[in-house]
Amino acid sequence: MDTILIKNAGWVVTMDPDRRIFADGAVAIEGDRIVEVGKTEQLAAKHKAQKVIDATGKMVLPGMIDTHVHNTQQLGRGLADGCEINVHLLERLYGYETAMMAEDAYWAALCCQLELIRAGTTCFIDPGSYFPRETAQAVGERSCPAVRMNSFDGSRRRRTTIEWGW
Numbered sequence: 001m002d003t004i005l006i007k008n009a010g011w012v013v014t015m016d017p018d019r020r021i022f023a024d025g026a027v028a029i030e031g032d033r034i035v036e037v038g039k040t041e042q043l044a045a046k047h048k049a050q051k052v053i054d055a056t057g058k059m060v061l062p063g064m065i066d067t068h069v070h071n072t073q074q075l076g077r078g079l080a081d082g083c084e085i086n087v088h089l090l091e092r093l094y095g096y097e098t099a100m101m102a103e104d105a106y107w108a109a110l111c112c113q114l115e116l117i118r119a120g121t122t123c124f125i126d127p128g129s130y131f132p133r134e135t136a137q138a139v140g141e142r143s144c145p146a147v148r149m150n151s152f153d154g155s156r157r158r159r160t161t162i163e164w165g166w
Helices: 040-046 071-076 085-099 102-118 132-142
Strands: 003-013 021-030 033-039 051-054 064-066 121-124 149-152 159-162
Touching: 003 040, 021 040, 033 040, 071 085, 071 102, 071 132, 102 121, 102 132
Parallel strands: 003 051, 064 121
Antiparallel strands: 003 021, 021 033, 149 159
């Protein structure tokens, strides 16, 4: 079984019941499981890992979950800046989505996945778009745990449901 020790982290933030935070923290990993979190000195003595990651000057955080992200709207970010919701929806967003083709949706979703990775997002919920298949393709290339999405298919008439897994 592969073992990893992340050590010397400026801060390790946990999601345990006590919500502990460790300065000069460490995380011991066996296989795909975190087995212990604590101070670097204690974990380094206890866990002899195959791979050691020096996280000096860094924070170790739990993976973030984005509970509402429209993957295919990524290329239209900024369209709503400085306008009222009715202008955003009726004049900008709906126009953007009307002009979008399947390939545009795929690239928008892939760009969204890159942004989610950059932000430390490990799971997300996409409430839907007109291009569920293209979104699922981009998500599948990332291999991200993803969430069921109800949407309209390309004809914009029939509802479809796609469930993604990991």
